[in-house]
Amino acid sequence: MITSRTISRGILKAVGSLVLLSLVLFFIYKxxxxxxxxxxxxxLCLIANPFARFLKKKLKFSDLIASITVLLVFVLILIGFVLLFVPLIISQAYNLSLLDTNTLQNQVGIIESNIETYFNLHQIDVEKMVKESNLSSKIDFNYFTDFLNTVINTITSFGVGMASVFFITFFLLKDQRLFKEKAKMILPDQNEEKILNSIEKINELLARYLTGLLIQLLVVFILYFIVLLIFGNENALIIAFLCALLNIIPYIGPIIATVLAAILTLISNIGGHFGSEMLPNTIYIVIGFLIVQVIDNNVSQPIIFSKSVNSHPLEIFLVTLISGITFGIFGMVVAIPIYTSLKVIAKEFFPNNKIVAVLTENI
Known part of the structure; x- marks a missing residue:
């Protein structure tokens, strides 16, 4: 028989669960x-594990030395990325400096004169309007200092973030065996084997996925580089590398890469004639990039990704599309790794479910 005390306890339990869930979500948000x-x-650990295993097995490095070596390689790669961007920035700044500033100043003067003539013809006293509007009091002169502080804070946060990531990565690489032993002690006995099998399989599939992603980016980089070289772009190597990195973002990344390549090509040809040099070169490069994307989307990407994570290309497309609609660009980037992990877990814990069996038959 249901009594008022039972109902009140149920309500209190539900409220308590909601409060606890809210606190957990708030903590995660923080x-x-x-x-x-x-x-x-x-x-980074998934990427580094094959290299670390090679150092330990073939070169007989200890866990400590292998982890330090891998991190040094990551740091050198990061420094290499930074050094790649510096020549591009210097080159584009130089191209912008070639602009005919006198012509630009004359054009601005003509526009200003036309505006002043227009207001005079309509008997509008601009000077009086500016004084009455008290415009200077509405301008926030703290904007520039706030902007500078934002830039400094961003650089500082990036530095702290990189240091934190490398610190965590170091211990994850160095103490993998210790973490596995501790996990075995914590995990419930009845599910211990399933959880450990899931983790092992996820590591294997994600390592293959990341390897496939690197191969895909390399293929796209080479094709972009060839296109830019054909049309004589001075910064072909750096622009191709930058645009290839944007391919990490499925479907949207290539579009951004094409727009970026077009803008950088226009800037690179600022000294030339617009009709005979700047515009044709830009159009040719855009067409070349579109051809590369057709090849990538229909040949290299489906083959590499479907083989690496054992999923059908249509399955990958739908998962990426749904994640993008739901969570934006970040969702598109992490869609395949998360979906693959969920498939592995589902197969390990619900092998008899018909839907799970269909989706995970190749895993």
């Missing part, structure tokens, strides 16, 4: 930066 650092560190 530490989202730390979660992001850990996620990036886990990805």
């Amino acid at each position: 530490i989202q930066t730390v979660i992001l650092y850990i996620a990036i560190s886990l990805v």
Whole structure:
């Protein structure tokens, strides 16, 4: 028999559960930066594990020396990325400096004169309007100092973030065996084998996925580089590398890369004639990039990704599309790794479910 005390207890229990869930979600929201650092560190570990295993087995490195060596390689790669961007920035700044500033100043003067003539013809006293509007009091002169502080804070946060990621990655690489032993002690006995099998399989599939992603980016980089070289772009190597990196973002990344290549090509040809040099070169490069994307979307990407994570290309497309609609660009980037992990877990814990069996038959 249901009594008022039973009902009240049920309500209190439900309210307590909701409060606890809210507190957990709030806590996760507050530490989202730390979660992001850990996620990036886990990805770096997946990339570094094959290299670390090679150092330990073939060269007989200890866990400590192998981890330090791998991190040094990551740091050198990061420094290499930074050094790649510097020549591009200097080159584009030089191209912009070639602009005929006198012509630009004359054009601005003509526009200003035309505006003044227009207001005079309509008997509008601009000077009086400016004084009455008290425009100077509405201008926020703190904007520039705020902008400078934002830039400094961003650089500082990036530095702290990189240091945190490398610190976490170091211990994840160095103490993998220790973490596995501790996990075995914590995990419930009845599900211990399933959880460990899931983790092992996820590591294997994600390592293959990341390897496939690197191969895909390399293919796209080479094709972009060839296109830019054909049309004589001075910064072909750097622009191709930058545009290839944008391909990490499925479907949207290539579009951004094409627009970026077009803009950088226009800037690179600022000294030339617009009709005979700047515009034709830009159009040719855009067409070349579109051809590369057709090849990538229909040949290299489906083959590499479907083979690496054992999923059908249509399955990958739908998962990426749904994640993009739901969570934006970040959702598109992490869609395939998360979906693959969920498939592995589902197969391990619900092998007899018909839907799970169909989706995971190749895993």
